[in-house]
Amino acid sequence: MNIMGLHVFGHDTGAALITDGRLFAIGEERLNRVKHSGFLPGLSVRYLLEASGLSDINDIDLIVGVTRYDKEGINKTVEMIRGELGYQGTIHTISHHDAHAASAFFASPFDEAVVMVMDGLGSKVIDNETGAKIPFPYRHLGIKEQKNHEEVQSFYRAKGNELVSIRKDYTQPGYMNGLGLVYMGTSVFLNLGDFGSGKVMGLAPYGGNPGKSMDREFFEITEGLALTRSEKNFVRHIDHYQKLFFPHVPVRDKQKLPDDVYTEIAYSVQKATEEGLTQIANHLYRISPCKNLCYAGGVGLNSVANKKILDNTPFEKIFIQPAACDSGIALGCALYGAYIIAKEEFGKYSFKNAYLGKAYKEEEIVVALKGIPNISFTREREIVKKCAKLLAEGKILGWFQGGSEIGPRALGHRSILCDARKPEMKDILNAKVKHREAFRPFAPSVLLELAPQYFDLNCESPYMLLVAEVRRDKRSIVPAITHVDGTARVQTVTKEDNGKFYDLIQEFYKITGVPLVLNTSFNIAGEPIVETPEDALKCFMSTEMDYLIIEDFFIDAKGPKKLVTGPVVDENRLKAVDIRGGRGLTRWFSSLKKK
Ligand SMILES: [Fe+2]
Structure with missing residues (x-):
């Protein structure tokens, strides 16, 4: 059976293909050479078909993507895959966090694990799994209000072919940022861009100098959920981040790093993130004890915090696949298709190593x-x-x-x-x-x-x-x-x-x-x-x-x-919204198809 996972909307789009006992995956950025590309992953589809010896997208038996509804209730992901990629077969869509969770567990070497998903934001409540009903607390809301509730943290229990959601938390009006968005907001405040979280992590160890502390209560944690009292998404509204945490500090311009202020901010948010994640992971262990932890979502790239989780929780083993961020969404979709929908024999496509691209002859x-x-x-x-x-x-x-x-x-x-x-x-x-x-x-x-x-x-x-x-x-x-x-x-x-x-x-x-x-x-x-x-x-x-x-x-x-002699593109100016895929790109893909 040929199963494809597609990450169509958002940033870091891409595709993954399971065929004939083999697993391939590629991010669109590698092929169109646009970092964090949000383009429809047409080049990725073509690359994977070539790599696996398939000639047409309709040779695929099942495509799994992430659900995205518009105001009329039309699933835009399905529409894009049918309309722009010309696919006529079976399509199943799941939530963003379900895709992260599938990537974490089904790529892992474990037969049983608990799964933690932590990122900026996932699917809106309305985009919950196709066919699944909207959770009771959100049913009375209109579509516009439902959009104010986006996946922020998810826990699962997984065994064999099963991946069961044990808790899913959404942002709430008045609490629009979770731990991941606070970290991303810090990157924006430090003028390191929407994708600069890794730079914040690299900067943090220069801080922690006596008498310079910029410690704040970056989020509150209640019953294993971290949220910040906030009306707007910090990444898109940095003034809200500034007003709440550092009203007397200007957004960084070109001040040299490391310094005494912004470096201390990086240090403080890193420390708070490590402590927060340790608390959250300990809570997960308490409600669902298991020796194995699988973890995905962009926060999973915080390799400093990952070691703290391993050292300071009862989990004996932690598995994080290398595309823990959204570049692993397509992989998660493909693995979800294989194990949960097609019910392939468990472990058949387990992840041997990170080398999922094709070799060149x-x-x-x-x-x-x-x-x-x-x-x-x-x-x-x-x-x-x-x-x-x-x-x-x-x-x-x-x-x-x-x-x-x-x-x-x-x-x-x-x-x-x-x-x-x-x-x-x-x-x-x-x-x-x-x-x-x-x-x-x-x-x-x-x-x-x-x-x-x-x-x-x-x-x-x-x-x-x-x-x-x-x-x-x-x-x-x-x-x-x-x-x-x-x-x-x-x-x-x-x-x-x-x-x-x-x-x-x-x-x-x-x-x-x-x-x-x-x-x-x-x-x-x-x-x-x-x-x-x-x-x-x-x-x-x-x-x-x-x-x-x-x-x-x-x-x-x-x-x-x-x-x-310098950076090819100024990464610090990259904005997630600028590189998002969608309808505007359809003409671009049509011209590609004619080649
Ligand atoms: Fe994500």
Whole structure:
């Protein structure tokens, strides 16, 4: 059976496909090169059909998407899939949080778990699962009022093919922001954009300085639900955030970070978020005890808080799939379709690793290589040994292998790699390649079996979603990945899941005695991670990266590069509403279909 998940509306749209025992997924941003793209995921559909050998969208037996009704009660998601993608088969739609929950549990290795969903906002109450009735407390409301109630936190109990909602909370008039929106509002207040929460998290450890506290009661928590007394959504109405929390502080303009004010705000909101999440997760455990926790929603990318949840709750294991944010919605829809609707045998499509993109054939790579002037390339038999040696010599490598990673983290298939031993490597990488804010940390990829020697971490962190302390005696050995507070966002790497990437780090370890490398995403600030060999070559030729490796091809520039000297797009100006998909894009997709 062929089952597709589609994330059609919102930001970070994309598609996932389950077919013939295989699972593929891709975000539209990777293909149309618009970061956090909200375009109808037409390119993603075409990409997945090609990857799986299907020729037409009507070869799909079932499409699952997220429900979105308009004022007339028409399900716009169904309308878009039928009208714009020309699909005639079965469509089922579910709520945004149900999709997050399915992505969290059905991708996990657990037979049984509780599931926590925490994000900015999910579906409106009216958009609850198609066919399901609106919960009693909201039935007396008209459509306009129902829109004031949006999913803010959801808990589920999951076992085998079952995913049962045990509690779902919506925003309420007068309480329009949950924990996720408070964090996003902070990002907007700090002029880091709607998608800058990761930057706030990276900035926070510079704060906490005595006498500078900007602590506030960012939200109240009652019975495991965090809400803030507020009339408007903070992300769209930053004046409400400002008035409530920091009436005497102007919205940040271009003040340098870290500083004494905005950095302390980042610190305070991070601390409150960690404490809030720990309380909420403990409440979930009390009402539904289980040793396994699955967790999704954009807040799940807060890798610092994730470790606090693991350390400060009775949960023994935590699973967060790498696309915990909305880039995993399509994946959740596809998994929901497989296990709950089609009732596929449980565990059949369990998630082996993050590499859900398609691998490029050698012929495709050669065509791309021949299309670029000013490069030389060779096919190497001992590419791993050669690259480990170059890394140890301080070179910066573009590393492109197999299918791309789902989600916002590069995990060794679309990565830029270098040696973490040099203290100046962070600045070199920013100046020559990435052009990111200097305060943001870079992350390590470490051999799993040696991770405890370097980090306070006794479990796997395959998707770079746990931040752990770097052991004190190791901090001076790997300064380029050690953040100001002595922590690092760790990716643990195994031979089974990571193949050649594992071999590379192991070879580097043999040369240097250090079992880790610095791993950052293969892109320049402001652009999506590269997907195709062409994208990788373009990025390579516009930065001072030393060498590029695509599969076994070793690529060097032999002529001048056309360097990009700053962020491709100013991410701090990105607004979720600006990149949303919808009707205005239908003509764009029609022209695509004719090709
Ligand atoms: Fe979400």
